[in-house]
Amino acid sequence: MRLPALAKREAAPDPSDAAVSKAHGPAGPVQFRLVRYFTVASLVAFAVVAAAFAWFEAKRSDFFRDVQEREGAFFNSTQDQFARRQEEAALRDLLAIHEAGNVNLTRLFANALWERDFAPFVARAASVPIDHCRAIADVVDAKGKTVAPPEKKACFAEAGQRIMALPGFREIDAKVVDSMKKTSVFKIKVFDLRGVTVYSSEHAQIGEDKLSNAGWKRALAGTPASELTHRDRFSAFEGVVENRDLISSYLPVLGPGTDRIVGVFEVYSDVTPFLAQIRGTSTQIKASAAANREKVARVSEENQSQVEASSRVQVGSLLAVLAVLFGVLFLIVRRADGIIAAQELDRDQAHQQLAQSEKMAALGQMVAGVAHQLNTPLGFSKSNVSLVMDQLDQLATPVKVATRISALVRQVPGDKIVLDVGRSRGAIEAIDAAPEDVAAMKEMLGDVLRGIDQMSELVVHMRDFTRLDRARVSEFDVNGGLKSVVYLAKSVIPNSIEVVEAYGPIRQIVCTPSQLNQIFLNLIINASQAIEDRGRITVATREEAGYVRVDVADTGTGIPPEIQERIFEPYFTTKPEGVGTGLGLNVARDIARAHGGDITVDSRPGHGATFTVVLPFEAGGETRAAA
Amino acid sequence: MEAGKGRVLCVDDEPHVVRALHWLLRKDFEVHTTTSATEALQVLGQHDFDVVVSDQRMPGVTGVEFLRDVRKAAPRAMRILLTGYSDLDAMLRSVNESEVYRFVTKPWDIKALPKLIAEAVEISRSTPVVAAEREEAVPATAIQAAESEAAQAHRPATVVLRDGESILLIDDDDGIRRTVREVLGGGVPVRHASNLAEAVHALDQAPASVVISDVRVGKVDVTRLIRLMKQKHPEVVAVVFSGVQDAQVVMDLINQGQVYRFIPKTSKPGLIRLIVDSAIKRHRQLADSPEARRRFQVEAAGEEARRSLHRDVEQSALAFAGASPGALAPAGAAGFVEEGSDEGQGFLHRISGGFRRLFGA
Numbered sequence: 006m007r008l009p010a011l012a013k014r015e016a017a018p019d020p021s022d023a024a025v026s027k028a029h030g031p032a033g034p035v036q037f038r039l040v041r042y043f044t045v046a047s048l049v050a051f052a053v054v055a056a057a058f059a060w061f062e063a064k065r066s067d068f069f070r071d072v073q074e075r076e077g078a079f080f081n082s083t084q085d086q087f088a089r090r091q092e093e094a095a096l097r098d099l100l101a102i103h104e105a106g107n108v109n110l111t112r113l114f115a116n117a118l119w120e121r122d123f124a125p126f127v128a129r130a131a132s133v134p135i136d137h138c139r140a141i142a143d144v145v146d147a148k149g150k151t152v153a154p155p156e157k158k159a160c161f162a163e164a165g166q167r168i169m170a171l172p173g174f175r176e177i178d179a180k181v182v183d184s185m186k187k188t189s190v191f192k193i194k195v196f197d198l199r200g201v202t203v204y205s206s207e208h209a210q211i212g213e214d215k216l217s218n219a220g221w222k223r224a225l226a227g228t229p230a231s232e233l234t235h236r237d238r239f240s241a242f243e244g245v246v247e248n249r250d251l252i253s254s255y256l257p258v259l260g261p262g263t264d265r266i267v268g269v270f271e272v273y274s275d276v277t278p279f280l281a282q283i284r285g286t287s288t289q290i291k292a293s294a295a296a297n298r299e300k301v302a303r304v305s306e307e308n309q310s311q312v313e314a315s316s317r318v319q320v321g322s323l324l325a326v327l328a329v330l331f332g333v334l335f336l337i338v339r340r341a342d343g344i345i346a347a348q349e350l351d352r353d354q355a356h357q358q359l360a361q362s363e364k365m366a367a368l369g370q371m372v373a374g375v376a377h378q379l380n381t382p383l384g385f386s387k388s389n390v391s392l393v394m395d396q397l398d399q400l401a402t403p404v405k406v407a408t409r410i411s412a413l414v415r416q417v418p419g420d421k422i423v424l425d426v427g428r429s430r431g432a433i434e435a436i437d438a439a440p441e442d443v444a445a446m447k448e449m450l451g452d453v454l455r456g457i458d459q460m461s462e463l464v465v466h467m468r469d470f471t472r473l474d475r476a477r478v479s480e481f482d483v484n485g486g487l488k489s490v491v492y493l494a495k496s497v498i499p500n501s502i503e504v505v506e507a508y509g510p511i512r513q514i515v516c517t518p519s520q521l522n523q524i525f526l527n528l529i530i531n532a533s534q535a536i537e538d539r540g541r542i543t544v545a546t547r548e549e550a551g552y553v554r555v556d557v558a559d560t561g562t563g564i565p566p567e568i569q570e571r572i573f574e575p576y577f578t579t580k581p582e583g584v585g586t587g588l589g590l591n592v593a594r595d596i597a598r599a600h601g602g603d604i605t606v607d608s609r610p611g612h613g614a615t616f617t618v619v620l621p622f623e624a625g626g627e628t629r630a631a632a
Numbered sequence: 633m634e635a636g637k638g639r640v641l642c643v644d645d646e647p648h649v650v651r652a653l654h655w656l657l658r659k660d661f662e663v664h665t666t667t668s669a670t671e672a673l674q675v676l677g678q679h680d681f682d683v684v685v686s687d688q689r690m691p692g693v694t695g696v697e698f699l700r701d702v703r704k705a706a707p708r709a710m711r712i713l714l715t716g717y718s719d720l721d722a723m724l725r726s727v728n729e730s731e732v733y734r735f736v737t738k739p740w741d742i743k744a745l746p747k748l749i750a751e752a753v754e755i756s757r758s759t760p761v762v763a764a765e766r767e768e769a770v771p772a773t774a775i776q777a778a779e780s781e782a783a784q785a786h787r788p789a790t791v792v793l794r795d796g797e798s799i800l801l802i803d804d805d806d807g808i809r810r811t812v813r814e815v816l817g818g819g820v821p822v823r824h825a826s827n828l829a830e831a832v833h834a835l836d837q838a839p840a841s842v843v844i845s846d847v848r849v850g851k852v853d854v855t856r857l858i859r860l861m862k863q864k865h866p867e868v869v870a871v872v873f874s875g876v877q878d879a880q881v882v883m884d885l886i887n888q889g890q891v892y893r894f895i896p897k898t899s900k901p902g903l904i905r906l907i908v909d910s911a912i913k914r915h916r917q918l919a920d921s922p923e924a925r926r927r928f929q930v931e932a933a934g935e936e937a938r939r940s941l942h943r944d945v946e947q948s949a950l951a952f953a954g955a956s957p958g959a960l961a962p963a964g965a966a967g968f969v970e971e972g973s974d975e976g977q978g979f980l981h982r983i984s985g986g987f988r989r990l991f992g993a
């Protein structure tokens with residue numbers, strides 16, 4: 006980025022290039038804003054991650070609730086089913102047990118009573134006609150049910166009366182009542198094969214027709230039939246009882262020793278306490294099922310809330326982790342950004358200095374080459390001119406003598422000249438006294454020699470300035486260095502500017518002279534550029550405790566206080582494009598500091614500026630600025 | 633051949649230069665000029681030259697290389713190198729390979745140059761050629777060769793000194809001191825001085841055959857000591873062992889100190905041993921043939937130089953005695969410090985006495 010900007014001083018400036026370098030200024034080229042990009046990108050990424058995670062957590066909690074609910078429902082239905090089955094089974098068992106009991110009872114009864122008591126009675130009852138009663142047609146009552154009309158009932162009742170009137174009834178009745186007292190059997194009925202109720206412990210029912218009764222029919226076919234019924238009122242052996250659960254069983258009576266059905270018994274036994282127990286058990290089971298269900302519901306509720314809480318915690322901790330991660334990354338990135346920026350700046354400066362010092366080196370090489378080239382012609386010119394000047398002295402007398410003689414020859418008319426040695430000696434001495442033409446020649450050659458000496462001096466200064474043939478770090482006479490720099494700088498400083506050199510007695514310092522020369526040249530050129538028309542630059546040196554001090558003062562425009570701090574910054578310049586790069590003072594300060602010294606400025610606008618360089622005696626230098 | 637006139641050969645690729653030299657020197661010398669080094673070597677075979685002046689920068693060959701050939705072809709001729717611009721490498725090689733008598737920079741001084749050449753002619757004619765000049769004391773290839781282990785095998789493993797011969801090392805760097813001891817082997821007596829005062833004292837105690845020295849110890853310039861010493865004791869051979877990178881310094885050393893060899897501090901042990909060995913041999917030749925010493929004559933040092941050296945020696949003595957009076961004994965001199973209350977003054981007195989004995993009042 007920088008190199009082209011620098012190069013434009015030498016090469017033809019490309020306007021777009023110049024614009025670019027101006028636009029970016031010292032801050033550098035368009036940068037990848039690392040921190041900003043990182044913040045935006047990572048926050049977006051983290052938000053997406055967090056949202057996805059929260060969504061998954063919510064899904065998970067929903068799924069869990071679903072599973073819980075299904076489990077609960079299944080559990081409930083299982084429990085219900087169990088309770089129902091249990092009750093059904095209990096009832097079925099109750100019925101079966103009682104039916105079996107009644108069958109046995111009937112057998113017992115039949116064995117005990119049938120042959121002697123009931124069989125003859127039943128045979129007798131068969132003489133009581135009932136067909137006429139059956140012949141009375143049924144009617145349909147108000148509810149649409151087919152019922153026996155009262156006269157039919159009365160007919161059967163009348164038949165009952167006749168049966169009860171039959172002999173043996175009282176004995177049978179007494180025996181039945183006797184044997185069934187204090188049992189759970191509440192009622193016994195006996196039907197003959199015609200379906201007529203020939204006996205009932207409830208006398209009012211004797212004579213009733215059971216022809217169309219399903220239970221009677223089944224029993225007649227040989228299968229006992231039982232039924233659980235509830236009676237609000239029931240006339241039992243020992244009187245009327247209330248609110249009872251009863252099992253009524255129609256049971257076939259087999260003739261003793263045969264498989265022949267001889268009649269049908271109907272036995273009513275009381276199961277109220279059993280049923281109550283069954284119902285109690287059932288209620289208990291139901292209650293515990295309900296309790297279980299409730300417990301399950303509660304547990305599932307708890308689980309659910311736990312799951313939700315844990316998922317909240319997870320989302321929360323994920324957010325916390327992401328936040329910490331972001332924080333840490335942010336710090337790292339910011340630090341990295343800072344380091345990168347610093348490195349960039351460093352690299353930039355190093356680049357600049359490298360370019361600068363390469364420029365100086367190339368220049369130095371050239372100057373050295375020129376110096377060497379010049380030395381050869383200067384050598385022989387000087388040698389020859391000096392030689393000629395020496396020999397001119399010897400020529401002076403012969404030339405004068407010859408001139409005199411030729412004048413004499415012209416004056417004398419004859420062929421002979423008589424040389425009066427005595428007289429001539431005086432004349433020759435007179436010629437010697439005024440060797441004007443030869444003297445003039447000598448003077449001319451003297452000027453040539455002085456010209457040659459000046460050129461030699463220039464060469465010496467150029468060599469002293471570049472010092473390519475000297476050690477980089479060496480003992481250096483700062484005054485001598487300044488003399489060379491001023492000498493060379495005068496070639497670019499206008500004549501209207503006077504340069505005053507006021508060197509004090511200072512010791513030699515150990516330093517890198519070529520670099521110090523660069524500082525001095527920068528300061529002197531700056532001073533001359535600050536002077537608008539006429540003015541004076543004063544270069545002074547003196548020693549101060551441990552330091553050599555060099556002041557370069559000018560009578561130029563001075564530096565406004567507000568920019569005095571900035572003039573040492575790289576690229577800071579107030580000069581037009583192509584005149585200043587703004588690097589001069591920056592490089593100078595770097596060099597001075599590498600030598601353990603410094604440069605300061607003191608200036609009042611309108612009163613010129615004084616730049617002061619201080620250098621310790623053992624400066625050394627030759628560090629980073631060396632390149 | 634004009635009897636008595638010195639015969640000088642001037643070589644420069646620039647015809648104006650040789651012509652100018654010719655005009656300058658023709659009155660006092662028999663001057664031959666050529667603009668090519670090859671031609672110069674032919675001319676060298678035809679006449680017996682006293683002095684050869686050569687430019688350093690010539691197309692195809694450098695002055696140093698040319699003068700090296702001259703040294704072989706005409707060992708009697710004194711060699712003068714004319715340079716427009718000094719470069720360090722050329723300086724070092726001119727010392728070590730060509731044994732140049734003087735450097736002359738362009739533009740030359742028309743008074744000084746004929747004088748210098750006259751002096752060279754005088755030396756060339758009046759002194760025998762030192763034997764070593766007939767061979768190649770440190771051949772061009774020796775620098776590379778000495779660095780290879782194979783070459784070291786048939787070189788002396790140690791330097792052998794005769795009775796009464798000794799080496800003085802002037803350097804303030806302990807590392808160098810150790811290196812030199814290691815390189816020369818334990819049997820070689822090497823005295824060590826780490827400042828001017830010690831050096832003067834050591835030389836006063838016993839003469840040195842070879843002085844190995846840096847250009848400066850601490851901040852003090854030692855070259856003045858070398859110069860004064862060479863002036864008074866030309867048989868002492870000076871070898872500069874230095875890291876100095878300054879062509880000007882090397883040039884001054886040659887012109888003023890007649891340094892026999894210049895060893896860069898980075899040199900391999902083999903090269904150092906080789907150079908010290910040949911320095912000892914040179915010392916023997918100089919010691920055996922006093923007339924030969926003139927070939928290695930130095931420019932007369934002014935009274936001012938002698939006084940400034942004396943000042944520095946005194947300062948160094950004071951600083952040293954003040955800093956560590958007890959440390960004087962290891963400098964290799966018993967009774968170095970005067971017993972009594974004022975050790976510093978006594979020491980100073982002693983050193984001053986030594987200085988006067990060495991270099992005159």
Ligand SMILES: Nc1ncnc2c1ncn2[C@@H]1O[C@H](COP(=O)(O)OP(=O)(O)OP(=O)(O)O)[C@@H](O)[C@H]1O
Binds near residue numbers: 562563590613
């Ligand atoms: N002697 C001075 N008097 C007034 N202003 C000065 C003086 N020296 C420097 N400045 C101010 O400081 C600025 C920076 O100087 P610096 O030498 O660093 O850069 P430059 O001279 O502008 O460019 P460059 O030296 O790279 O060609 C100058 O532009 C100028 O404004």
Ligand SMILES: [Mg+2]
Binds near residue numbers: 527530531585589590
């Ligand atoms: Mg500037």
